[in-house]
Structure formats: structure tokens, C-alpha cells
Amino acid sequence: MPSIAGLFFYMSEKIKKLNVSKPLVLDCKKTVKDFPLAYETYGSLNKNKDNAILIFHALTGDQFVSGTNPITKKDGWWVTAVGPGKAIDTNKYFVICANVIGGCMGSWGPKEIDKNTNEAYGLNFPVITIKDMVKSQETLLDHLGIDKLLCAAGGSMGGMQLLQFCATFPNKTFSAVPIACSTNHSAQNIALNELARQAIMADPVWDNGKYLKKNIQPKNGLAVARMVGHISYLSEKGMQEKFGRKLQEKADYEFSFDADFQVESYLRHQGFAFVERFDANSILYITRAMDYFDLSRQFKGGLVEAFKNQKTKFLIISFSSDWLYTTKENKDTVIALNSAGADVSFAEIKTDKGHDSFLVNEPEFLKTLKGFIDSMHIKFKNEKK
């Protein structure tokens, strides 16, 4: 494994970056310009420019949606849904995804070097919001010469970015698929994010976010933060079926605090695999952005105001066993869109796979996604004629 600094140097060669030169006024009132936005594209934009799909990634995602992630050498995070012949078929569609600002896969984030100090930002990085993320990504569409997208899609925080995108830039996309998300973060979601942040900040290595100067990571804290996440992404039933009380390669309890149970071993594995690819401060910043997200607070007239004059065709998808962004929360978004007179469809996928359902191979979900996007493509082509 290369050192953190070595890893980041290595990254720069494999990552497409847009220098965002247009000044961006952040929600915290700071203005920034000339910052990097890392992105990746798959497939090609057709002549009529009617096949562009923008994907927003979730908390720990990045721009590498499909194929092999050139940095981690693992599958892209949404390889189940995006790729040649997949639900979002890259033989047919031009798929774009950017790393959010605050992230750590090449976009402007807390591990980037602050030109004023010549050191990594750490906690000197401004607190950013979902709206800031979305505004920076909109510049990418200009750069790629796309006036109107065929579709935009995203799950979890990606779905929240998408709802923000539609509210801030109405009719920039013909259709939209917000998946397993909500228009604001519930108390439970904020609490879980706080748990993740506290785990990182309780790690002495974290050192008020200054660990990068020493070229180390608060691995223990970050791994615990990731474990919290992993518990919330599965359903009670799914976890029980997958692990039950099964022991990890042993016949009996060891009467110790090693990982006796498979579920423990799984969490430890997920936690410590994560620290190899993610920056701890990024988790702080991105979870904060999620917690601050509240569309009705942003728009004085509430959600109806947020979604007024929408011509975008929405499909909201929820998963029956998702307790992080419940069907009820997703339906509340449907109600808001209906109240605003928007064109909205809604489907609940019945599954035991919890919040993670959108990332794993869930055939009913993938079929629904494909059916919607393909039918929207026909409509969009007709509209463009």
C-alpha cells in the first residue's frame, strides 16, 4: 500500500479534472473559484445530445460509477446498474458523474492543498452544503456542452443532491430518479452521522483534522464510523439472514474480544478496507452537508415552493426494508411534488436488502430503473424533434 501522499499523487494522473473558474458563493457565505472538480464519463454523447445522464454519488461514493475504479482497482460503486448492457446502458447513454466537493477523489476537499498555507486544508476547509455540491457540478454540464440532460439519478445522498439540483436548476433535466432519499435529514439520520463523526474525532490520531501533515490517517476512528454506516445500510432481517449468530471460522466461543461472530468480522473488514480509500475529514464534511440539508427550510414557501414550475418527470423509488430513508419519507417527497403539480411516479421495491438495495443486484429495482429511463429516452427524443 502506498503512503497517503503517494496515493494522492498517483491519483492525479488517473483523474479527469475540471478547473471551476466561475466564482461560487457557498452557503457559508465564502466565495471560492479556481477549484478542481473531478469527474468521469462513460459512453458517448450523441449528435442530438439527447442521451446524457448525470449521476450523483452517495456519502462514500466517487466519480467512478462503472468499470474498474483506477485508484482502488475495485468495481465502480454502481457497476450493478451502470455499464454496457446494464439498466443504465453505457452503449446507449452518456453517463457523467462528478466527485462531490468536500470529497477525496480529486475534487476540492479537506485533503487538498490550501494555496494560502501550502498545507492540506483539514478543518480550514469551509463547511459545505448539498447545494454547494450541486452548484459546482452544474458547471460541469456547461463544460461538457449539455443544455438539458435526459435523466439525472442518485441514491441516498445522491438522491438528495438530485432533489436539490431540480429545485435549484429547474428543467435542466428531462427526467429524474431520486432513490431512497428525503428532502431533509431526520433526527435519527443526524444522530447516526454524529456517531460517525464522534468516532473519528475521538481518535487521538485525528488531532483536530491535522493528521495529514504527519501523513497518517485516524484509521480506528474512521473504521468505526464506517461500521456505523454499514449497520444502517442493512435491514434487521437481511443481517439476520446473512450472519445470524454464525461464528467466524471457529467451532466455539473463544472467550475473548476477537471477532467471534461473522457479523463482527464483516464490520471489521468493511471498516478497515474503507480507511485505505477515504479521508476521515471528508466524512466529517460530507455528513455535515447531509445533516444541514433541508429543502423546505431553504425555500420560504416550503417544499411546494421548492418544486414549483417543474417540468421534469420524476420517478421516486424506495425500498421496503430501508430504515434510514423510509418509504414514508420518500412518499413525503412524492406528496410535495404532487402538491406542486409536478409529474411524479413512485414505486416501492419489496426487498430485505435495506438501504443498500440500490447498490446491490436487486432485479426488480434494476428493471424498474431501466424501464423508466428507456421510456423517458423515447419521450425526450420526441420532444427534441
Next chain:
Amino acid sequence: MKKEFRVIADLLPRNIRVLDVGCGDGSLMSHLIKEKNIEVRGLEIVEENVKKCIYKGLSVIEGNAETELHQFPTKSFDFVILSQTLQAFYNPEKVLKDLLRIGKSVIISIPNFGYWKVRTSLLIFGKMPVTKTLPNSWYNTPNLHMCTIKDFFDFCIEKKININKVVGVNEETTSEIKKSNLEIKNLFSKVGIFLLK
């Protein structure tokens, strides 16, 4: 397509906004878009049907009309359609009230329990009727509140609901039902379609 749907389509003007409650696989919705350029939304409880609609590019919300009509704003549609499901609700009166709130007009169709075949089944054979329109047995029917065309007619009058038009449908013909021919149409119509305001 079902004859009933053709009658419903004929009752609708062009270029309006319609909500199809219990839209099934979207056949009526597709027909209305194609023939009348109607902007149509559906509400459907059966997951399989919801997906069929989505594949066709139709706007559909998965949900239960009994409990989820509150999400649609008052007078947000020109017409609301409810085809042969009113009798299956726990509280049809409440559902109807909601439909009349959401739509400027409402079209409701009901399987007619006063149809002669239904009547003879009970009268002659002493058994609960099983017909093409009412295909289930007493123990597995979703229909909790069966009524006749006459019953629904009287119900509307009692509740001061404005009946604009009533059409009786059976195999061969469709015909307008008025107070003057109500008794006979109640005997010979399989389905009654009510246009309410």
C-alpha cells in the same frame, strides 16, 4: 380495450388533466394520451401493474386509494376516474368525497348488482352470484360494498352529489340512464358509469 374504457374516453374532453385511481396496467391511461392528448396520472396498489405503467412511460404512483388520496391537492385535476373499485373500499363514502374534492368532475363506474343475471342467481338458485363482472366467490371477493345502479343513483341524490350523466353498459350496447328508465336499465346493465360534478 374494455368497452367501459371507450365509454369513459368518450365522456372526456381533449387536452385536460386526469387522475386515474386504480389505473391497473395503464391501458386506459395510454388510450387517453393517444386519443385525447390528455395529461394523465395514475394511482395503483398492485406492484406489478405499477411497473408495467412505468415501462410504458406513464406517470403512476404506487399507493392505496383508501388511505393515500390526501396527497392530491383540491381541484388539481379536471377529471378523476375510478373504474369498478368503489365497492372494494372499506369506506366508499369517504373515498368518493376525496375524489370529488380532487377532481372538478368525477367518473365512477360500478358493477351493477341489480343486473338480471345477478338477481336470478340469488333468486332462482339461492347462491351468491358469480359472473364475468363479478368473478369471485363470496369468500374471496374484494367487493365489500356491492350496490346497484339504482342504489348509487339514490345515494348521490341523498348526498346532494350532482349527477351529470349516467351510462349503462352491457355486452352489445351502451345507453344513457335517466330517472325515467332507471328501473329497466338497472335490470339490463352490467356496469353503470356515472359522471359526477
